[in-house]
Structure formats: structure tokens, C-alpha cells
Amino acid sequence: MTDDLFPSTSKDDDQGTQFASVVPDRGIDRLEPLTYRIPQSLSDLQVGDRVAVPLGRGNRATSGTVIAIADHTDLPREKIKPISKLLGARLPKALLNLAQWIAHYYCCPPGMVFQTMVPAAVTKAVGRKRRVVYDLTDTARGAIASGAEPKLPPTAALAWRALIAHLDLLPSEPGALAHTLGLKSIAGLSRLEREGLLMKRELVTVRASGGASLMVADPDHATAPPLMNDQTRAVETVAKQLGSFAPFLLFGITGSGKTEVYLALIEKVLARGDSAIVLVPEISLTPQTLSRFAARLGGDVIAVLHSGLTASQRHAEWQRIASGEAKVVIGARSAVFAPVTKLGIVIVDEEHDGSYKQDQLPRYHGRDVALKRAQLENCPVVLGSATPSLESWHNAKLGRFTLLELPERAGGGVLPKVDIIDLIEERRASARDRQLRAIGPTLHRAIARAFDADGQVMLLLNRRGYASYIGCADAHCGWTLPCDDCDANMVYHKERLPRADGTKRTLGHVKCHHCEAMNKLPATCPNCGKRISLLGFGTQRLEEELAREFAQLVDGETMLRLDSDTMHKASDYQQALDRFRAGEIRLLLGTQMIAKGLDFPNVQLVGVVNADTALSLPDFRAPERTFQLVAQVAGRAGRSAHAGAVARVIVQTTDPTAPAITFAAQHDFTGFAEAELAIRQRAGLPPIGRMARLVFRDRAIEKAEAAGWTAKRALDAANIAHLTWRGPFPAPISRVAGYHRIALELLAPKASVIQQALTLLRNQGVAKSDAHCAVDVDPVALM
Numbered sequence: 001m002t003d004d005l006f007p008s009t010s011k012d013d014d015q016g017t018q019f020a021s022v023v024p025d026r027g028i029d030r031l032e033p034l035t036y037r038i039p040q041s042l043s044d045l046q047v048g049d050r051v052a053v054p055l056g057r058g059n060r061a062t063s064g065t066v067i068a069i070a071d072h073t074d075l076p077r078e079k080i081k082p083i084s085k086l087l088g089a090r091l092p093k094a095l096l097n098l099a100q101w102i103a104h105y106y107c108c109p110p111g112m113v114f115q116t117m118v119p120a121a122v123t124k125a126v127g128r129k130r131r132v133v134y135d136l137t138d139t140a141r142g143a144i145a146s147g148a149e150p151k152l153p154p155t156a157a158l159a160w161r162a163l164i165a166h167l168d169l170l171p172s173e174p175g176a177l178a179h180t181l182g183l184k185s186i187a188g189l190s191r192l193e194r195e196g197l198l199m200k201r202e203l204v205t206v207r208a209s210g211g212a213s214l215m216v217a218d219p220d221h222a223t224a225p226p227l228m229n230d231q232t233r234a235v236e237t238v239a240k241q242l243g244s245f246a247p248f249l250l251f252g253i254t255g256s257g258k259t260e261v262y263l264a265l266i267e268k269v270l271a272r273g274d275s276a277i278v279l280v281p282e283i284s285l286t287p288q289t290l291s292r293f294a295a296r297l298g299g300d301v302i303a304v305l306h307s308g309l310t311a312s313q314r315h316a317e318w319q320r321i322a323s324g325e326a327k328v329v330i331g332a333r334s335a336v337f338a339p340v341t342k343l344g345i346v347i348v349d350e351e352h353d354g355s356y357k358q359d360q361l362p363r364y365h366g367r368d369v370a371l372k373r374a375q376l377e378n379c380p381v382v383l384g385s386a387t388p389s390l391e392s393w394h395n396a397k398l399g400r401f402t403l404l405e406l407p408e409r410a411g412g413g414v415l416p417k418v419d420i421i422d423l424i425e426e427r428r429a430s431a432r433d434r435q436l437r438a439i440g441p442t443l444h445r446a447i448a449r450a451f452d453a454d455g456q457v458m459l460l461l462n463r464r465g466y467a468s469y470i471g472c473a474d475a476h477c478g479w480t481l482p483c484d485d486c487d488a489n490m491v492y493h494k495e496r497l498p499r500a501d502g503t504k505r506t507l508g509h510v511k512c513h514h515c516e517a518m519n520k521l522p523a524t525c526p527n528c529g530k531r532i533s534l535l536g537f538g539t540q541r542l543e544e545e546l547a548r549e550f551a552q553l554v555d556g557e558t559m560l561r562l563d564s565d566t567m568h569k570a571s572d573y574q575q576a577l578d579r580f581r582a583g584e585i586r587l588l589l590g591t592q593m594i595a596k597g598l599d600f601p602n603v604q605l606v607g608v609v610n611a612d613t614a615l616s617l618p619d620f621r622a623p624e625r626t627f628q629l630v631a632q633v634a635g636r637a638g639r640s641a642h643a644g645a646v647a648r649v650i651v652q653t654t655d656p657t658a659p660a661i662t663f664a665a666q667h668d669f670t671g672f673a674e675a676e677l678a679i680r681q682r683a684g685l686p687p688i689g690r691m692a693r694l695v696f697r698d699r700a701i702e703k704a705e706a707a708g709w710t711a712k713r714a715l716d717a718a719n720i721a722h723l724t725w726r727g728p729f730p731a732p733i734s735r736v737a738g739y740h741r742i743a744l745e746l747l748a749p750k751a752s753v754i755q756q757a758l759t760l761l762r763n764q765g766v767a768k769s770d771a772h773c774a775v776d777v778d779p780v781a782l783m
Helices: 093-105 110-117 138-146 154-164 174-181 187-194 229-239 258-271 286-297 311-323 333-337 366-377 390-397 423-429 441-452 539-549 570-581 622-634 641-646 659-665 669-683 701-718 751-763
Strands: 018-024 034-038 049-055 060-070 085-090 128-136 198-206 246-252 275-279 302-305 328-331 343-349 380-385 402-406 417-422 456-460 469-472 491-498 504-511 532-535 559-562 587-590 603-608 648-653 690-698 724-736 739-748 773-777
Touching: 018 049, 018 110, 034 049, 060 093, 060 110, 085 311, 093 110, 093 366, 110 333, 128 138, 128 174, 154 174, 154 187, 174 187, 187 198, 229 246, 229 258, 229 402, 246 258, 246 390, 258 275, 258 286, 258 343, 258 380, 275 333, 275 366, 286 302, 286 328, 302 311, 328 333, 333 366, 343 366, 366 380, 390 402, 390 669, 417 423, 417 441, 417 659, 423 441, 423 648, 441 456, 441 603, 441 648, 456 622, 491 539, 539 559, 539 587, 559 570, 603 622, 622 648, 622 659, 622 669, 648 659, 659 669, 690 701, 690 751, 701 724, 701 739, 701 751, 739 751, 751 773
Parallel strands: 246 380, 246 402, 275 328, 275 343, 302 328, 343 380, 417 648, 456 587, 456 603, 559 587, 603 648
Antiparallel strands: 018 034, 018 060, 049 060, 049 085, 128 198, 469 532, 491 504, 690 739, 690 773, 724 739
């Protein structure tokens, strides 16, 4: 690692003493590291080591990363503090370079980047155990190789003969070794140590505890199926670039076999002795993906990194990766920072997914960081999706990425027929039914037919809770229930909990989905005393309606709801999918969690209960997200030749002519992309142009506004060519958790212009990326 990444001055000091440049894990917005003395006890310190250092006047113990080592420094010797200790983790050079790029590009303190790269469980050494063990000396190994038995006293000779018959036990703790060898005590082993045949050494291990098994192989995928021509072509094209940086966009319709392409490529990478990183959008994809990869590649070579692990599991997996034991890393966004050795390929599955973008410091995009890491490691990167992000599609069309296409479903499946249902017309036709329903007549009949044919059903409603609008039933009153600390309405949640006698009791509360505040639902309107109306549909209300309409659906027995209120950990999600795959569950309903990457051959009907939930948001990406969600969930139907013949998708909407919905119904991504990119072109919006968003936050709105105007005046004075901006103005959600939010959006034709503006604001202390200012480069959401 050279000093040019984080420069350090140099001048002759005490001879023999070395100095380390350390970036502490703190939000210090400076690229220059701090200098520390390397004590003699840490003479084996290397660049990339994680260390503990004293920070500030109080010498507070702080973790940090060594990014350079020098023999000299210009700093006064008496002011340089020593490094306290090693933390037992080391980052490879490529990750140090990647951290420097992230800190600059995403306008983030470098210490926060390193803190994100290394899980807290690793820094805190959760589950780490130090054991003193016996192992063979070189003298003993030589004696064993020659076949000569050393001259030893009887007790030691007995121990020696027992030991050489069980060399597989080493290294082992003295007491445990003596017991296993059948020795009465450790006396014989102690004599072997004095004779120079055994030595004691410290062995550090990480014991993973808690949680379910990380690896459950799926026997149905143990043997690789024959690849179709398009799959073979994709594998061969990427394989030719192994050993060099090359970005690929794998555009394959749902069910086209993208995972088989990934597996074939990883097998080639492993054959070269290299490693692979596979990113999945969130924890919901990991269990099913893991089972397929474990069956094909073997669980021993795979490590998993995601938020569902216990702290000790996360530490153990990280150490397996760092040691080279695990060659394939599968995980969510942060797995892009896995400390693999000899990285041979990076794969980003469902690359369009918004969860790859971190919504807190550092606000990096996992897909873009994967591209940068592959460039630094000189290896190919494959971005896969049935509905690519317009950024990736635009890059492919410009020739920056190589486009690989899989236009047919594997295994004989066909894309299902999609019907768009106008909810307004259906409600008008059934006006005599005064009860508000989420399921229209057409979707109701289709569910009944699927059940009659012993098929399974999946229903998507991307809204949690029971009712999204809480207000007075008297329109003249106009009272609604907002969150006290946010510019948003409270959402009613209703749960039925079991009693000891087998019956269920209903409990309800109101909750803010932004600050998580909770409260009781008022019994009556606090303004006029009249009753309260609960309007709008969430997954809980849909679940209640389905149980009422279909006798064969029993909550928890034949019907399951999948959302963040019911799926609390990875094992919950895995068990739910296993029950659905086994046919025990007839209907699966949920939020976007059910729209991603799931493969169930008996699904005959997929229903989108309300396709409009995100379409009307004040965000230019709303049509793109709506298209992706509808197209992805539609792809869950007809995944086998049998189900494909009868599979159907019904999309309920109040805007049946919206391009995002009509193109999704036609399975026409190319048509949607061309139309949407034309709109973005006229507006200069990403991916045609580049964007950064600054949100100034304060409990006093005057301070937030003042910060926004200070930034605007700095940009006015700089007069940067080709830079335009909008604002400052109140963000669409103008207050969250008591903090007012003022937005300023920067637009430019090139990323370099955005970076020039952010560097200016950063140097003037206006854009600090702290509690009062959020800097979001390449934002994916503008709320």
C-alpha cells in the first residue's frame, strides 16, 4: 500500500522505530490519517491490520485501520502515541483502495467506510477463543519422516507411540489430548515437550453459536441441468474474460436460468483457484440461493454474510473468508466487502433492486461498488436481472457493458398471460356491494379457479399493516391521525393473538413507518367524538378479507403472510417458503418480499392487488420501480411446463393505461426502457445525467433552511460549468423523527461535475455527511 492514498510526511526520527498511518473508525471528515508509533510487541504489524488506538485527550480506545507504515515522521516524537493492540483482522490491499474511492465518491469520512467494511462482530472479536495447544516441533516431524523412534523414558515413549498413531488429533489442548490417547496424565506429553518434540502454541478460533444452520443443500439441484444455447453462449463469453476486468449485463427473463449461468461461471473460477462473490438484494433471497449453491458447489467452500446471522456466526464466516477456507461468498449488500483472496468474479443478482443502496452513512450502492471492486481486482463482474436498472441498460446500450440475453424460460416454461383489471370499473359494476374490498370480482373468481385446480396462489400488496388512513368518519370534521414527529400519517396494525383456550383475541395499535413510534388507536374522534374510520388496505386487512371469502384459507395453516411484521429472521422466511413449496400453504400473500427470485412450479395465479402503491410518489423513478415490481411478481407464475399452460397474472389498478403497467403486462422491458429513457433524456435525469442530493436536517426548521441556503450561495459563487441545482426546498417527507428536512438536488451531465461541486461544499464545511447533513450521490429515492 503506497502513501499516496492517505499521504504521510516523513523525516528521520528514532532509528528502528516505525510509524503507522491509522484511520480511526470515527466520523472525522478528513482524508489524512493519524500517526501512531508501532511498539516492539507489534513489530509484525502490516498494512491493512485492524488495530485499537488511543484517541483524543482522554485516550479513548478506538478501532481503526492501518493504511501505511513508514520509518520516519515529521511529527514531534513526544506527541506520538503507541498503537494499543491488534484486533485480529486484516483487510487486503484492494479493500483499502476501495475504501479510499468510496470515501471520495460518496462524500463520506474514510473511518466510517472502514467501520462499514468490517462487521462489528469482527472488530469486537465476538466468539473468539484463545486456547493453548500442543503441536509437533520440526524435530518431531523429522523423526517421524525418518521412521526413527527417539530415545525416551518409558512414560514419554508410551505417549510418543500413542501420539504418532493419532497425528490427526493435533493441534489439541494438553488435557484433551492425553484423555483421547488413553494416557493417565499429561506427564508423558510434558516430557515430550521438554525433549523438544512437542511445543505449546496459542490457537485462536471463532466459535459460532446461535441461529439455524447456515447451509441446507437442495438435493433437486445437486446435478447441473444441460444448459440451453443462450446460457452456454453467456458462460463462454464471460469465461473468456476471466483474469481481466469486464462488466456484463445478463438480461434474462424470469425463469430463464440465470442462476445456472452463475453456477457454471463459479465452477470455472474455482477451477482456476480463484474466489467468487455473489450478491443478492436482501436476506429474503439468501436461503433459497444458498441451498442451490450448496448442492452444486458443496457447503464447505461457501460462506454467507447477511444480517440474519448471529454476531459469532458473522465473525466465524468472516474469518473463514479471510483465511481462504471459503472460496464463494454469498450475501446481501455488505458482502461486497468480503476479504476474499484472489477474487475471480463478482456476480450481482437482481442488480436493479433498490436495497443495494444503503440509506445511511456511507450511502454507497452495492452494484456500483461491486463494479469498482472488480476493476481493482481485475476480474469480470456480471449484473443479472429480468428487469435491469435503467443505469445498467443505458451502459449496455452505450457499449460500456457487454449485453448477454436469455430470452427463453428454461425447462419448457412459458411467460404467463397478464390481465390488467380497472378497479374503478369493477367497483362501479358492483356498486350494490357497499363493502370496500381489496379483491375485485375478477381476481376473486381466478383465486377460486386456481384452488379448484389444486394450484397455488401468490398475492402482492406492497403496503404493510391493516389501514393506511385513520380519520374521523364525519367528512365535515376532517380530523386525521398524523405522526407527532413525522410529516406522515400513522398506520393501523391489527393482530390476532392466541389465547390459552385456543381462541384468538384482537389487539390493535397505530404505528409510524418512518420513526417507528407506536400508540393506541383512539376510541373516538378527539375533535368531535364521532367514530373513527379505517381506510386503505394493507397486508393484514387483505389477509382478513381472504379468510372471510375462502373457507379453505386458514391463517397460519393454509395461508401465510410474508412481510417485515411476520418475518423477523432468516429462519422464519425459510420455513414459510418450505411450507409453500411442499404444498401445505395454498396462498402466500405479502409485500415485495414475495416478488424476488422465488421459484415455485405449482403457482397458477399471481395477483397484484394494487399496482398503484408507488406509481404516484413524487419521485422520477416511481414508474421504473412499478414496472420492476409488477414484472418480477408476474414472473413467479408459470415456472413449469404444466403450470405455464394454465398460469395467469391479474394486475388490479386504477390507472390501466399507465405505461409502467401496460409494458409490464406485455413482458416488454425493452419497450418500457426506451420510452422511459426518452423522458429522462428530455429532463436531463439519470442515467442520462448524474445527480446528488443533499438533505439538511435540524429540529429547528430555520437552521435546516439556513444550511440549505448556505450551500446554494456557495454553488452560486462557484459558478461551476454544466452544473444545475434545484432547491433548497422542503423534502417530500418534510419531517422525520422530529427533524425538519430541506433538500438540495444537484444535476450535471457527468459525474466529474457532481464531484467537483461536492468537493467544493465539503472543503467549505457545508456538506459534512453528519447528523445534520445527508449527502446522497446517485440517489435511488427522493422522498
